[in-house]
Amino acid sequence: MTAAASLIACDWGTTNLRAWALDDAGRILTARVFPFGVGRLKAGEAPRRFREDVLPALGGARTPALLCGMIGSTLGWTAAPYVELPAGLDDLAAQLATVDDTDGLVRIVPGVCAPGFNGQGDVMRGEETQLFGWLAGAPDRAVGRRLVCHPGTHAKWMQVEDGRLTGFVTAMTGELFALLRQHGVLRTSTPPDDPVAFDEGVAAAGRGDALAARLFTARSRVVGLGRPAATTASYLSGLLVGADVAATPRLLGETSGATVALLGDPRLCGLYARALELQGVDSEIFDGEAAAVAGLSALHRARSLR
């Protein structure tokens, strides 16, 4: 079924592996999701999983493969380097890591490292590939300054200048939400599906300062004001997303309120778009999976042209 595949493109993250067989033009022939994210792999398990599960499903033994995401970390298959800022597609393509014992057929996209807003450093793996896929999607995106946000467990706010990544900062917004929802005094099994409570949470986020105090209002509004405990998850979601949106861009010196490109899971991007709207900032939503495919395809082409 995959005789025509010219590239196996993989976004191999902590939770899942998303894999696509692409033809010469970068069109998707086959798309698969495998449950063995890097966080679930035993040491040394990646090559076997790739050989026994991914290759048969998506290509032949001689199909080249390009992988991005946490598979390039020390917990993954082969540690791929970090590219420094400012970073363009060509920098990444020049530093693809070749995986041993694969006849040069399997390569991993490097991560990107930054000095960080306060000198403590910052790192990403995977989002850079989506970013360059998004940039490749329309010529005007690579002109001038752009602020791109990839929401998630570790949200990435990325500054782009004329098509190159020039700065970024990571916010543990999704992780804080998961921790607070599952453990401690705010834990709740009710899903975050109340848009009114979400908006209240965004309002409670203020300018994104004093988060530990603002979080306690998720409790006191129930205990003191009698709001339904079933709305806690939505309020908490709004508060954390609102605080992220209000405060994190400022760490990058972004205070203009210019349109934000939201890149990633469309549902999550929708929450960020709503929080930005409530704070008077425009945004546009772009699908992260499509951007990952486009990025891997563009990197493969750039590598081939070198």
Place this chain on the structure above:
Amino acid sequence: MTAAASLIACDWGTTNLRAWALDDAGRILTARVFPFGVGRLKAGEAPRRFREDVLPALGGARTPALLCGMIGSTLGWTAAPYVELPAGLDDLAAQLATVDDTDGLVRIVPGVCAPGFNGQGDVMRGEETQLFGWLAGAPDRAVGRRLVCHPGTHAKWMQVEDGRLTGFVTAMTGELFALLRQHGVLRTSTPPDDPVAFDEGVAAAGRGDALAARLFTARSRVVGLGRPAATTASYLSGLLVGADVAATPRLLGETSGATVALLGDPRLCGLYARALELQGVDSEIFDGEAAAVAGLSALHRARSLR
């Protein structure tokens, strides 16, 4: 052994019950700690524990008792009301809740509620008793404006004007530390005992904005800069305490940098004192247990005089 006890004073919190037998002058005759905090009690268990464990250890069947803390919540023994702001010792003494079926011998100190810095409400139970105990400890404390911080799982920042509590805000600082230390990508079993990493964390807290992003530096300084993972807990502690100290008082309109009275666990108060010092703010540390005893004793006297 407790024939001379004129009051059984209890600070019955979520984790433990601290109980003291006091004589007529408020001096401690006996001090005990019991492991059955409100968080560990089954429904209806409080009266039996009090009758079978506390009374025999600290007083006779006819000794009056005054309880403060979460024992007055709906999860405790009897729900005691919340007193509104501004609140003085006399307001609390006037609204002690009498526990049914105790011949009027067992009373519970009310909590205090506030509109909250953003109208979402705020509540406390237990810290108010320590506050009024501290205020009773020296006449000058009840003159003018004071900023008092009670660090902990849910840290309380309290504004006092001429001896009355006029505002407060709760920050989930200790709870965030516990959640991040036990779960998620920053989890660590190393104790937070590195003062250098603590100071680095305080510096990384900045002005207490963008906490979700600042927290990620606890990871990237290890992954990107190669700092020892064993220092993560200390760095995290410094970051969270630093963010609390830098940002929470501003929610109360406190921007003067006036001396902070730290009231509570001396070790925890020491961390807050260090973070305040690094941010150029003076503080003084006062023992919370002694303040609880003094507060319960003062409330009992005020009640008797009514």
